[in-house]
Amino acid sequence: MTLRPDDSPRRAAYEILLRVADGAYADMVLDAALNRSTLDGRDKRLLTELVYGILRLQGRLDFALAQFCSQPLKRLQPEVLWLLRLGSYQLLELDRVPAHAAVSSTVDLAREVGFEQVTGLVNGVLRALERGRAEIPWPPPAKIKPYLQHVCSMPVWLTKEVMRQLPNAEAQALGESLTVAPPLTLRVNTLKIDRDAFLQALQAAGHQARPCRYAGAGVIVEQRGEQPLPGDEQGWYQVQDEASMLTAELLNARPAQRILDACAAPGGKTTALAALTDNRAEIIALDKYPQRVELIRQGVARLGCPTVTAAECDLTRLPEFLEPQSFDRVLLDAPCSGLGVLRRNPEGRWNKSSANLRDLAALQQLLLNNVATLVRPGGLLLYSLCTFSHCETDEVVEDFLVAHPDFALEDLRTEFPAWQDLFTTTGTMRTYPHRHDGMDAFFAARFRRCN
Structure with a gap:
């Protein structure tokens, strides 16, 4: 099926969901559709809500549908099940969509995409859901x-x-x-504007925003106005979660240092490091894939970070073009399961398993071992991830320390006393959205090379 960007938001959402089910990334497919679309702003917002909301709440929707469908959901054609999820999300989660419109639009869509034979089933299940939704036996929190x-x-x-x-x-x-949309968080690019001035510009443009609780350059947009965010072309800001901003701060980067961002794309932490060092540090940003290196370069150009050099490199092998022990600071924001950003990448709930976590932990250990060779004596190595699984975080740290007696784990609590609630008893950072002002779930551990 070919996505037509000028279709209704429901048709577009349905086709995006089918592509995600086939392995596509929701954010990439949705962004491409929005960029091509002739839908108005209201319908674009509905399309975004439908795609992300259905993927976040797929398990909840299936539980509700199972109460009213006469056959097991797994026996339905996948396309039919996505139609039912589309209709049930509107019935259960969107108060502004009348029930009759949620049902009739889904039935019409089933007919439009070639499933005339199941319009009776779709109509019957959704109408039964509408009548009986108050009686759905939701499990209580005690269970x-x-x-x-x-x-x-x-x-x-x-x-x-x-x-x-x-x-x-x-x-x-x-x-x-993890069932709700994350906040819109921006890192103010202090190379071009300070946070107070940017907050004033946001207010003047009709947006409601406030400073982040922890990150000194962070802003949370609590309610968007009708106008675009100010300063996009001028590079005043970067969309970035607060936990990601903090990760860059934990590296304790300083002017005149040589810094490596080992898995840098799309470049948010790279450009944050440039801002923290006032464009006075040599920063090398690496990524495995050329198209992602190009993303780094685009961000560097937009935000005005001329001291950054981006290059392609597969760090599963020792990088021969980089001299051992030549960096004062190394950041490894490693590939991970992404459990901490499931609000932003909700398909991760459904396309991963516990076996993936173990495979990723082995990759993370390999990358950590390889980048450790690049840290000078006395230099710092920061290992960070947007996940909370034990095998990708604490276990990797423990294994690294055993294999590298020349590195010591630093207690971040001593250097960042204002952030005490972000740190564990071993001095690593572990954030959660329910604890820490809505920021993503991140982990970070900092090592110092002793000799």
């Missing part, structure tokens, strides 16, 4: 495992992972936080 699965929309493997990490009340809070 934490089914609550996480059926209310917080977590597959079984992810439910087990969260329950291993947190006590029940916190597991519930984390699960609930």
